Amino acid sequence: MADRVVVGGALYDGGRLLAARRSAPPELAGRWELPGGKVEPGESTEQALVRELREELGVESEALERIPGEWPLKEGYVLQVWTARLVAGEARPLQDHDALRWLGPQEIDAVDWLDQDRPAVAEAARRLAAGRGGGEEPGSS
Numbered sequence: 001m002a003d004r005v006v007v008g009g010a011l012y013d014g015g016r017l018l019a020a021r022r023s024a025p026p027e028l029a030g031r032w033e034l035p036g037g038k039v040e041p042g043e044s045t046e047q048a049l050v051r052e053l054r055e056e057l058g059v060e061s062e063a064l065e066r067i068p069g070e071w072p073l074k075e076g077y078v079l080q081v082w083t084a085r086l087v088a089g090e091a092r093p094l095q096d097h098d099a100l101r102w103l104g105p106q107e108i109d110a111v112d113w114l115d116q117d118r119p120a121v122a123e124a125a126r127r128l129a130a131g132r133g134g135g136e137e138p139g140s141s
Contacts, residue, residue, distance in 0.1 A: 010124035012133035058090035081120035
């Protein structure tokens with residue numbers, strides 16, 4: 001049986017990346033993650049990401065591109081991460097989180113990321129530093 005996908009969102013706005021601090025379950029509480037959740041039957045990962053960011057943060061977003069790779073979570077689940085841009089709303093911690101922080105490229109390591117999020121966060125930070133956060137076009141060369 002295939003692993004169930006949990007989608008995480010590297011949500012960009014204004015040259016910053018959103019970090020969300022877990023409030024539950026107890027073994028994850030207090031650590032930071034890219035927000036998201038389980039892909040439901042019949043949903044694409046992009047649709048699930050947009051829905052999860054709406055439910056967890058109260059924002060409208062647009063999925064942009066998948067960060068290569070997938071990372072094991074608890075048994076039977078894998079994490080896939082997509083970059084996304086904030087379209088409308090102001091992010092608020094509505095579900096599973098008690099704090100949010102917008103981090104600039106030099107602040108990415110200022111929070112204690114969950115281990116499974118670290119590789120995707122590193123790639124999201126590289127893209128942000130290269131001017132690829134939030135769908136802005138990098139400067140012409």
